[in-house]
Amino acid sequence: MSHNSSCQICEKVWPSDDHYIGDLGLTKAYLFDDQFFAGWTVLILKNHRTELFQLTREERMELIEEVSRVGEALAKIFEVRKINSELLGNQIPHIHWHVIPRLKSDPDSLKPVWCVSHxxxxxxxxxxxxxxYQIxxxxxxF
Ligand SMILES: [Zn+2]
Structure with missing residues (x-):
């Protein structure tokens, strides 16, 4: 399994184990530390890769299945207006996908979460x- 000792994800600095949801296959899911946006989940690729083009076609297909699976689960739990699925990695360049329910009660539904001060x-x-447990x-x- 590919590992990078200068990476905060590979070094297990983030996310914290007490937020662990489960193993989805290529990724592990964690609840995001800040739950201002309720249900915000992060999918962490198990291997150290920084860009989608470094994955095989099969891995990319599996990855989007896992992102979709989590989005669908969150949409069942919460009163969702929209699911945001974001792959950025500017701060931690190790593929991790933010899956964020944007609820009907969202304070600023037109903006990406990063631009909503809270x-x-x-x-x-x-x-x-x-x-x-619910997720x-x-x-x-189980
Ligand atoms: Zn890494």
Missing amino acids: DPVRLSTGFLEERL RTTLGI
Whole structure:
């Protein structure tokens, strides 16, 4: 498995294990630390790759299936107006996909989440466990 010792994801600096949802195949899913946008999930590619073109065609196909699977699960759980699926990697250049439910109650639905100023929301342990369980069961991961 490909690893890069200068990468925050490979070095397990982020995301934190207590936000782990489950293993989807090519990726592992984690609940994003800041839950201001409820259900915000991050899919982390297991191998260190920075660009889609470094993957095989089959891996790209599998990756988009996993992103879709999580988006569909989140859409079942939340009152979703739109799912945002974002692959950026400017801050941490290791393929990770943000899958973000934009709810009907969204404070600024026309803007990308990065442009919506807000105080970060950290879930209490009980509420975090509840949300992880809800996403796992909807995904069929036990
Ligand atoms: Zn990495």
